[in-house]
Amino acid sequence: MTETxxxxxxxxxxxxxxxxxxxxxxxxLSGGGFRASLFHLGVLAQMARQGLLxxxxxxxxxSGGSIIGALYYLHVKRxxxxxxxxxxxxxxxxxxVRTIVGDFSKAVENNFRMxxxxxxxxxxxxxxxxxxxxDRIAELYNALLYQAVASNGSNPVEMRELKIYPPGHPxxxxxSGNADRRAKVPILMLNAATLNTGRNWxxxxxxxxxxxxxxxxxxxxKIIRLRRPRPSYETLSERLQKFPLSHAVGAxxxxxxxxxxxSIRDLYRDGEEAIRVELVDGGVHDNQGIEGLRYxxxxxxxxxxxxxxxxxxxxxxxxxxxxxxxxxxxxxxRVRAEGVSRLIEAEGEDQVAFLHLRKGLPIREIPWIDSxxxxxxxxxxxxxxxxxxxxxxxxxxxxSQIRTDLDSFTxxxxxxxxxxxxxxxxxxxxxxxxxxxxxxxxxxxxAWSFEEMAPWMKNSKPGSDYLRQLDAAQYTWFKMLRLTxxxxxxxxxAVPALLLVKxxxxxxxxxxxxxxxxxxxxxxxxxxxxxxxxxxxIRDRAETxxxxxxxxxxxxxxxxxxxxxxxxxLGTLFVQFxxxxxxxxxxxxxxxxxxxxxxxx
Numbered sequence: 003m004t005e006t007x008x009x010x011x012x013x014x015x016x017x018x019x020x021x022x023x024x025x026x027x028x029x030x031l032s033g034g035g036f037r038a039s040l041f042h043l044g045v046l047a048q049m050a051r052q053g054l055l056x057x058x059x060x061x062x063x064x065s066g067g068s069i070i071g072a073l074y075y076l077h078v079k080r081x082x083x084x085x086x087x088x089x090x091x092x093x094x095x096x097x098x099v100r101t102i103v104g105d106f107s108k109a110v111e112n113n114f115r116m117x118x119x120x121x122x123x124x125x126x127x128x129x130x131x132x133x134x135x136x137d138r139i140a141e142l143y144n145a146l147l148y149q150a151v152a153s154n155g156s157n158p159v160e161m162r163e164l165k166i167y168p169p170g171h172p173x174x175x176x177x178s179g180n181a182d183r184r185a186k187v188p189i190l191m192l193n194a195a196t197l198n199t200g201r202n203w204x205x206x207x208x209x210x211x212x213x214x215x216x217x218x219x220x221x222x223x224k225i226i227r228l229r230r231p232r233p234s235y236e237t238l239s240e241r242l243q244k245f246p247l248s249h250a251v252g253a254x255x256x257x258x259x260x261x262x263x264x265s266i267r268d269l270y271r272d273g274e275e276a277i278r279v280e281l282v283d284g285g286v287h288d289n290q291g292i293e294g295l296r297y298x299x300x301x302x303x304x305x306x307x308x309x310x311x312x313x314x315x316x317x318x319x320x321x322x323x324x325x326x327x328x329x330x331x332x333x334x335x336r337v338r339a340e341g342v343s344r345l346i347e348a349e350g351e352d353q354v355a356f357l358h359l360r361k362g363l364p365i366r367e368i369p370w371i372d373s374x375x376x377x378x379x380x381x382x383x384x385x386x387x388x389x390x391x392x393x394x395x396x397x398x399x400x401x402s403q404i405r406t407d408l409d410s411f412t413x414x415x416x417x418x419x420x421x422x423x424x425x426x427x428x429x430x431x432x433x434x435x436x437x438x439x440x441x442x443x444x445x446x447x448x449a450w451s452f453e454e455m456a457p458w459m460k461n462s463k464p465g466s467d468y469l470r471q472l473d474a475a476q477y478t479w480f481k482m483l484r485l486t487x488x489x490x491x492x493x494x495x496a497v498p499a500l501l502l503v504k505x506x507x508x509x510x511x512x513x514x515x516x517x518x519x520x521x522x523x524x525x526x527x528x529x530x531x532x533x534x535x536x537x538x539x540i541r542d543r544a545e546t547x548x549x550x551x552x553x554x555x556x557x558x559x560x561x562x563x564x565x566x567x568x569x570x571x572l573g574t575l576f577v578q579f580x581x582x583x584x585x586x587x588x589x590x591x592x593x594x595x596x597x598x599x600x601x602x603x
Contacts, residue, residue: 028300031067038066038308044423053443062294134262140252164207193284362388412592457603
């Protein structure tokens with residue numbers, strides 16, 4: 003069967019189609035902030051080019067993967083509900099990805115992280131117990147990413163509105179209804195983790211909660227399980243029925259310590275005691291989203307992994323804080339490796355396409371020093387292979403180290419990550435598609451805007467402006483110092499500081515001078531230690547006395563007010579100045595046209 007779609011032709015073998023129908027394709031989108039979102043977009047573009055997106059039945063996403071996974075799903079919902087199955091073409095999926103590439107590239111130029119601090123009213127609301135910075139960034143996700151796509155739905159977009167009903171199917175169920183469809187209706191699964199039990203937490207269009215494990219599972223024996231409600235939000239309270247998509251994404255991307263945990267109240271009770279579910283980033287439990295695909299009994303797996311893998315250090319720091327941070331990285335790396343290894347072992351290499359940011363980089367195997375004081379053998383080098391898919395070793399290494407953040411990403415950073423995912427997945431997905439029996443797609447003309455980066459990614463030389471930009475892209479703070487005129491950055495700090503001097507009490511500035519120049523005054527140390535000690539005593543007694551419990555609540559309210567509202571309000575002036583003065587200049591410095599001028603290829 004041959005189907006012409008403008009410049010795109012799809013050739014399907016009847017035998018291949020029968021094999022594909024028996025398969026269940028799952029797509030896992032890992033965490034990793036906007037770095038991951040952009041890399042995943044490149045993989046989605048390659049999947050669209052090869053005709054694989056129409057076969058995806060489950061999308062399991064985490065953190066940065068959830069940000070882009072939810073946006074892609076909303077576009078797919080609009081497509082599948084607007085056309086009969088037989089009229090949906092592979093070219094339609096390509097246009098979806100092309101649209102998202104343009105829209106998302108503009109969206110990530112907004113500094114989401116700093117925008118959460120930029121509104122006085124929102125900062126003031128954070129003094130209350132029912133609103134936090136996590137709620138604020140969820141509002142930004144809805145306003146800047148999702149609402150425009152789901153323009154006919156509620157504001158904010160609700161999880162229950164994500165159910166897809168193809169034309170002629172007012173009650174469609176993907177698990178049973180996809181067998182005879184050419185364009186599958188996917189299930190979107192947004193993964194978070196619960197602080198209550200330490201388990202995974204799923205948000206879907208049907209329900210939310212902890213996935214059930216087999217009754218014979220003798221490993222996980224925690225004394226409670228937060229069961230997923232029956233598959234209908236209508237069985238929940240009126241407030242939870244309207245649970246927003248942006249809050250589910252925010253919970254999935256709620257990085258511990260950087261964002262306040264997402265709270266869900268009135269969903270569970272343990273006897274007479276209410277359970278307040280506290281959710282954090284899904285990467286704490288499974289940063290690749292693999293377990294969600296296995297839970298849905300997928301048989302073929304595309305795993306796009308843009309997480310930050312643990313780097314090596316010849317001289318690791320051994321003081322307390324660096325050791326704690328390093329051991330946390332090691333644990334996360336171990337969870338990642340174990341999840342991928344278990345998947346490949348259980349399903350077989352032929353059923354898994356695994357893509358990650360360090361794919362194709364060289365490895366040096368260093369020998370030990372023998373009794374003569376010399377290396378026992380020459381260093382063994384496993385050579386790089388990333389050049390085979392069109393990316394230089396120095397470039398691929400730097401791309402793997404780009405920051406995990408939700409701040410502004412320049413045009414050069416964004417297009418580099420998208421093209422990296424696109425090029426890396428080309429041959430891997432082609433082999434995967436053939437092994438799993440999915441039909442081949444021949445594309446005569448498929449140009450993407452991010453392909454403009456190809457000359458720099460393939461040919462950059464040491465010292466080039468392109469590599470300098472990728473070096474700066476590794477840093478969360480002070481990227482401007484590495485790319486722009488230092489005097490511009492100095493102005494960005496000095497001007498708001500002078501304004502603040504006018505409104506801040508003199509005593510505050512004297513204290514700050516003491517703290518940052520002369521040293522910490524003794525009375526400040528005494529006060530801090532006393533506050534910590536009193537707070538500890540309150541918490542010790544809160545479980546046994548109603549009085550101390552009320553005092554603990556007052557202490558929590560004060561900390562929320564001081565740390566969650568007062569300090570951010572004082573800093574709003576700095577944030578707004580940065581957003582309106584520094585950030586645009588940083589973005590201009592990272593424009594492709596500016597790169598062409600400074601580093602022509």
